[in-house]
Structures are given as C-alpha cells and as structure tokens.
Amino acid sequence: MMKACTAADIMEKVFISAHTDTSVFDLVHYFVKSKISAIPIVDDDQVLVGIVTDADLLYKKIKPHVPHYVNLLGASIYYNGIGKYHKGFKKLMACTAGDMMTKDVIIAAPEADVEQLAGVMVAEHLKVIPIVKNNRIVGIVTRYHILDELYKEFGEE
Template sequence: MTKKVRSVRPDTSFKETALALIQNRLSGVPVVDRQGRLVGIVSESDLLPREALDDDLLASAQAFFEGTFDWDSLFKNRKAVALTAGELMTTPVQTATPHTLLRQVAKRLSESGLRVLPVVDHGKVVGMVTRHDVLKVYCASDADTLCNVKDALEHRGYVPPRHCIDASVHEGIVTLGGTTIDPEGLRRALALVRAMDGVVAIRNLVRVDSSAG
C-alpha cells in the first residue's frame, strides 16, 4: 500500500487533477470533501477522453447535420468536456480497509476494472493499493511461504503431534501430505492454506485413515 497519497477536492481543476495523478505515480487519485471523506476517484481513463475531444466534436457535428446524432453517446462522453475533479470522478467508489484480505482486494480490482483502490479507515483515505501491490505476494520465497503455512497449521493443530500432516512448497505451490483421521479437519486445513497470501495452488496428498481412530 502507498501511504503518502495526494488527494484532490471536487472543485480541483482538470489540470491540477492530472498533476496530482502524475505526482502520486499511481493510476488514480482520490477525491475527498472538506472533511477529508472519500467521495470519488479519478483514474487515467477518466482524463483520456479530452485527448479525443476535437475528433469527437467533428464527428458529432457531422452526425448532427446528417440527422444521425447519438445523444446517448454525448452523455457517455461528457467527461471529455469536464473541467473539475467532481465532473471527472467515478462514484461510488470501490474501496478497501487496512484489514481487507489481499484476495478480496484482488477480486475488487478485477471486478471493477480499476488499477488502484483507495484504502479507507473511518471514512478517511489512508493510502492506495494497486494491482502491483497484490502481485508482490507471489514474489515471496518458497521458504517464507512454507514457514507461514507451517505456522498457520501448527496454530490450528493440523500438524504433528495432533495430526500427521506435513507441508512443502515449490514455486508457490503447496503440497500437503501425511495422514489424518479427521476429514472435516482436513477440509478446514485446505481452506486455511488456500486463503493464505502468496499461495499459488495446493496439491492435497493427505490420506484419510479412519481405521487409525
């Protein structure tokens, strides 16, 4: 997460909004009200329509005189003539909190098509999280991932001495092996590991040995 992020107000000019976006070195800039509460976000895609404004106006003028003018298209392209952040911004905004799971952040970024999400705490923007931030978790070493997996399983009692489940990691793929007498416990263990940051996939080789109980 990037913590030091410049925000803009709804009445901030187009030029200042573009400058803030560039200074943040992110693909979006949060728009906040006088109390610092998030009211919208301006992304790179919100600014780009202005670049095509001249061509769009020429095409629109021609269509008007030919009787084929598309009023719906004019409404959709209203951002091309926007002069302030309030006119440019997208609202409502997909957000995250400091406690949002990374997988949930990834889902919101994917579903919204945004490249960045504001991180909000009690209504105030405390940072921005990007697609790049999400992908960083897969750069963790196999040793670190294995340590995290073992710690999580031991904390839940899924590894010796209470269970005979062991783990290994290669290229982010976690392999669970051994035996257990508790099928439900195994399902919980698989769900726990699958939800961990940095885990690419799971190979389940654990054998359920009901006779051992």
C-alpha cells in the first residue's frame, strides 16, 4: 500500500440528503428507489443536523405497532385490532425526518484514515458515516465503499 487512503478518496460525493420537514413517506421513497441505507438530514445551509437509517424506520416506529394475532381454527384473530395497526402506520407516514432522525451522529473529516473509519463502523455497528468539513456534509462513506477499497487494495497485491 502506497499512501494511507482517506475518507475523501472513497466517499460518495453525490448523495441524497433531506430536511427535517421531509415526510417519512418521501424518505421511504428515497430508500426504496435509490437502494440506500441512510439519509443525512441537513438544514438550509447543508449543515448536518441528524441522520435517518432504514433501521430507524423499521424498528423505532413500526415494530411496536405490528398487530398481535392468534390463529384460531384457521382464522387470524387480531387482539390488538387491525385498525390500530393501520392507524399506527398512518401516524408513522405523517412523521417527518426531524421526528425520526438520530441527532447524535458519528461523523468523520475528509482526511480520516479509511482503516480508522472501518474500525469505527464495526465497533459502533454503523452502515454509514457522513463526512463533514466546516460543519457541512461533503460526502458519505458506507460499508460498500470500505469493502470496495479493500477489494481494490488486495487485488493489486
């Protein structure tokens, strides 16, 4: 390996971000259509204020609202009421990125060493690390970017 690879070398410079008032419905659309696992949430000056992951949407809000049911003589009996589930889902869709986002985001500078990034991602179970310079988000590094870099590095040996 010649010089240490940095976040700036491997980061995605074109990425989807959203504002705190972006609806969960729109976030889900971005996740599905773009096949991404996290969306940085920024203010009007592109300053990072939080992040929403696909897991945030699946676990934080939907999981408690999954209807409980029993199978009785081949028929599903919902004892929490299927209506309650639909209401819960409707309520989720009415939420915004600001309601869902994680505010304490682990970030890195463009100069951060890729090996260190990989270590933090593993230790903290992160799929994405936003890359921030002068308080503004300039890129994102995902597990894919790290794996791709490892693949290239070992392919050269």
